[in-house]
Amino acid sequence: MSFERPFLLLALLAVPVAVGLYLLAERRRSRYAVTFTNLDVLAAVAGGRNWRRLVPPALALLAFAVLAGALARPHVDTLVPRERATVILVVDVSRSMHAEDVAPTRLAAAQEAVRTFLDRVPPRLRVGLIAFAGDPQVASPPTTDRELLRASVDSIDLFPGYSGTAIGDALALAVELAEQATGDGSGTGGDGDGQTIAYRTAAPAPSAADSVASILFLSDGSQTRGFLEPLQGAELARTAGIPVYTISLGTQEGTVTGNFGGFQQTIPVPPDPVTLNAIAEETGGKFFAARDAGALEAAYAELGSSLGREPGRREATAWFLAAAAGLLTAALLFGALWSPRLP
Numbered sequence: 001m002s003f004e005r006p007f008l009l010l011a012l013l014a015v016p017v018a019v020g021l022y023l024l025a026e027r028r029r030s031r032y033a034v035t036f037t038n039l040d041v042l043a044a045v046a047g048g049r050n051w052r053r054l055v056p057p058a059l060a061l062l063a064f065a066v067l068a069g070a071l072a073r074p075h076v077d078t079l080v081p082r083e084r085a086t087v088i089l090v091v092d093v094s095r096s097m098h099a100e101d102v103a104p105t106r107l108a109a110a111q112e113a114v115r116t117f118l119d120r121v122p123p124r125l126r127v128g129l130i131a132f133a134g135d136p137q138v139a140s141p142p143t144t145d146r147e148l149l150r151a152s153v154d155s156i157d158l159f160p161g162y163s164g165t166a167i168g169d170a171l172a173l174a175v176e177l178a179e180q181a182t183g184d185g186s187g188t189g190g191d192g193d194g195q196t197i198a199y200r201t202a203a204p205a206p207s208a209a210d211s212v213a214s215i216l217f218l219s220d221g222s223q224t225r226g227f228l229e230p231l232q233g234a235e236l237a238r239t240a241g242i243p244v245y246t247i248s249l250g251t252q253e254g255t256v257t258g259n260f261g262g263f264q265q266t267i268p269v270p271p272d273p274v275t276l277n278a279i280a281e282e283t284g285g286k287f288f289a290a291r292d293a294g295a296l297e298a299a300y301a302e303l304g305s306s307l308g309r310e311p312g313r314r315e316a317t318a319w320f321l322a323a324a325a326g327l328l329t330a331a332l333l334f335g336a337l338w339s340p341r342l343p
Contacts (some may be wrong), residue, residue: 001074001075001076001316002074002075003069003072003073003074003075004072004073004074004075004315005071005072005073006072007072008068008071008072009068009069009072011068011071012065012068012069014064014068015061015064015065018061018064019061022057052334052338053338055331055334055338056331056332056334056335056338057331059327059328059330059331059334060327060328060331062327063323063324063325063327063328063331064324066320066323066324066327067320067321067324069320070317070320070321070324073315073317074315074316074317074320075315075316076316085122085124085125085126085212085213085214085307086125086126086127086128086142086178086181086182086212086213086214087121087125087126087127087128087213087214087215087216087307088127088128088129088130088142088174088177088178088181088213088214088215088216089114089117089127089128089129089130089216089218090130090132090136090170090171090174090215090216090217090218091110091114091129091130091131091132091156091218092110092132092133092165092170092218092219092220092221092249093107093131093132093133093156093157093159094132094133094134094164094165094220094221095133095256095258096165096220096221096250096254096256096269097110097220097249098256099220099250099254099255099256099269101250101251101253101254101255102249102250102251102254102290102291102292102293102296103292103293106220106249106250106254107156107157108157109249109292109293109296109297110218110249110296111153111154111156111157112293112297113293113296113297113299113300114129114153114300115150115153116297116300116301116304117216117300117301117303117304118146118149118150118153118304119304120300120301120304120305121304121307123144123146124144125144125307126142126143126144126181127140127142127143127144127149128140128141128142128143128174128177128178128181129149129152129153129156130170130173130174130177131156131159132165132166132167132169132170132173133159133160133163133164133165133166134160134163134164134165134166134224134225134226135163135166135169136166136169136170136172136173136174137159138173138177139152139153139155139156139159140152141177141181142177142178142180142181163225164224164225164226165219165221165222165223165224165225165226166223166224166225166226166227166228167219167222167223167226167230167233167275167279168223168226168227168228168229168230168231168232168233169226169227169228169233170217170226170233171215171217171228171230171233171234171236171237171244171279172228172233172236174215174217174237174244175215175233175236175237175240175242178213178214178215178240178242179213179240179242181213182212182213213240213241213242214242214243214244214245214285214307215237215242215243215244215245215283215285216244216245216247216300216303216307217244217245217246217247217276217279218246218247218249219246219247219248219249219271219272219276220248220249220250220254220269220271221250221269221270221271221272222272222275223272223275230275230278230279231275231278231279231282233279234278234279234282234283235282237279237282237283238282238283238284242283243283243284243285243286244279244280244282244283244285245280245285245286245287245288245303245307246276246277246279246280246285246286246287246288247276247287247288247289247290247296247299247300248271248272248273248276248277248287248288248289248290249271249290249296250269250270250271250290250291251270251271251291252270252271253268253270254268254269254270254271255267255268255269256269271289273287273289
């Protein structure tokens with residue numbers, strides 16, 4: 001904690017002065033206590049509760065000390081909303097996301113977790129949404145319109161999810177969308193065959209504190225389709241200076257039933273945490289493994305509380321004033337409740 005006007009903390013010197021004057025007054029009063037000859041009445045008034053007399057003035061002095069701190073304009077170190085920040089949410093909607101090892105289904109749990117994320121992020125943070133299976137598609141461009149984003153989240157289960165999982169291509173599209181939103185369009189480009197390639201020199205892994213854009217990537221499986229390999233997509237994010245936070249959803253026991261190759265089958269759909277962890281490490285992000293809906297929502301909640309923010313200072317004067325008001329109120333209440341009364 002720091003103070004904008006620390007010299008005003010000199011007002012705190014009034015506290016020990018007030019305590020000294022109070023103790024002096026108590027000593028003087030004790031000299032004349034013997035002049036009160038009706039000891040029975042005195043005992044009824046005091047009643048061995050001398051400590052109660054000290055509570056109201058102690059609270060009042062504490063309130064004064066807190067007010068002195070408020071005058072000095074205190075500031076606390078915290079995370080503050082970052083200007084121009086953008087987060088691209090990338091959600092796997094492939095067929096395996098209908099597995100029920102994460103209740104009610106992996107995809108439904110992911111939708112609910114994204115809603116939690118939207119509730120946690122700063123209102124000015126721009127959020128985009130990409131849904132992907134065999135091909136990535138933009139479900140919502142980066143925007144601060146939370147209602148539009150929630151409507152997009154509600155409808156991502158309508159995207160076609162029966163043609164595989166293209167992790168690398170989804171990362172490439174997320175990087176492109178993030179660069180467009182932040183005004184940096186120099187990171188990726190097409191090669192004429194639908195593939196996305198990088199044309200910048202390699203750079204150190206980006207820092208979340210330095211980047212105005214981040215990617216939050218959720219998938220429950222390994223790459224089965226696409227032009228780019230997952231780590232090629234990660235390299236695009238790395239060279240663009242965009243950290244990727246990855247979440248591996250599901251358990252090794254997850255299965256999905258459907259028509260595969262013309263036959264009704266039940267096939268295993270385990271997640272691929274190794275690949276997603278490698279993507280996070282390559283880009284300077286963070287990896288989360290979510291085996292159930294609670295862990296998934298906790299991961300999104302944690303990220304929602306940190307992404308789009310940066311270290312900064314926030315004034316805490318209002319907190320000090322509220323504390324001082326509470327202490328003064330308590331002093332008045334205890335003073336009225338415990339004040340001595342003649343029988």
